[in-house]
Amino acid sequence: MLARMTSAAIRGLLVALLVVLPALMLPVAAIQSPEIVALSGLLAGALIFVEYNSAAPSLIEFRDAPPFNRSRFFFLGLCMVLLSLLAAHGFAPTGLTALVHKLAFALGEAMDFAYSPVQLVRLMMPPSVPQYTMELARAAAGMAYLLSLMSIGWFAVMIRLRDWPIGSGAFNVWVNLPLFDPTTGGDVVARLQRDAKLHIIAGVLLPFALPALVQITASNFDPSLLGNPQLLVWCVTGWAMGPAGMIVRGMARLRIADLIEQKRRSYAHDKDLQIV
Known part of the structure; x- marks a missing residue:
């Protein structure tokens, strides 16, 4: 009980720090609404604490399937x-920020090719935006999109080399998929595969669709607001890592569906042997 509470508290603290991280790292002149940021961090940390302190998950999927x-x-x-x-x-330029700045601008330029998501981010910026702001958005998009691809590749390696999720111990499908109701719909494997494919398709298309959506709804969201550093960090991170998370989630569900199918075949084979 104490160990679970301690672990949940540490996880909640880490998530709260992640939420307020941009506000902590950016200079004071670049921070807006620190009270809202602090409140958001407290709410996110409290949610994670409650979720991981409970005996069974209610919202977070794959809670017991590290990593x-x-x-x-x-x-x-x-x-x-x-x-x-x-x-x-x-x-506030430093040696570290200069290194990241140079790397990000190089990545942004390299990934700004025809029909790439990074190019779409650059094209969604209105002509009135200063040149540096446009290049900064492109650099942030290039770095964030590369990291999103790396996160997808890393999880694929975990499935391939570490035999996730069974490589780290027993895996309970229904505990790790609290939002999936096996009693509704058709076959469980078919539903998992369908949901997984929808997640992957959406994750692939969203980095292309979101810039176009911003252009269409420019009256509600002005892309030039990305000149604000804090908003730039949050928007670009969500644009890149949100779809990547959907793809990873789809890959995980495909893996679970495959494991259930393997279990069924093994059970059917053992049953046939018993009959013989």
Whole structure:
């Protein structure tokens, strides 16, 4: 009981720190609404504490299937740290921010090719935006999108080399998929595969669709607001890591469906042997 509470408290603290991370790393002049940021961090930390302190999960999937959530947290945190350093360079340049700034601008330029998501991010910026702001958005998008691809590749390696999730111990499907109701719909495997494919398709398309959606709804969201460092970090991180998380979630569900199918075949084979 105490160990579970301690673990839940540490996880909640880490998530709260992740939420307020850009505000902590950016100079004071670049921070807006610190009270809202602090409140959001407290709410996120409290939610994670309650979720991990309970005996069974209610919202978070694959809670007992490391390193699924740990790897997502790591890449999300790494993305926010690097983008915060990139955004802070214009206010308080240091050797580290200069290094990240140079790397990000090189990545943004390299990934700004025809029909790429990074190019769409650049094209969604209105012509009135200063040149540096446009290049900064492109650099942030290039770095964030590369990290999102790395997170997907890392999870694929975990499935292939570490035999996730059974490589780290017993796996309970229904505990780790609290939002999946096996009693509704058709066959469980078919539903898992269908949901997984929908997640993967949405994750692939969203980085292309979101910039277009921003252009269509420019009256509600002005892309030039990305000139604000804090908003730049949050928006670009969500644009890149959100779809990547959907793809990883789809890959995980495909893996679970495959494991259930293997279990069924093994059970059918053992039953046939008993009959003989």
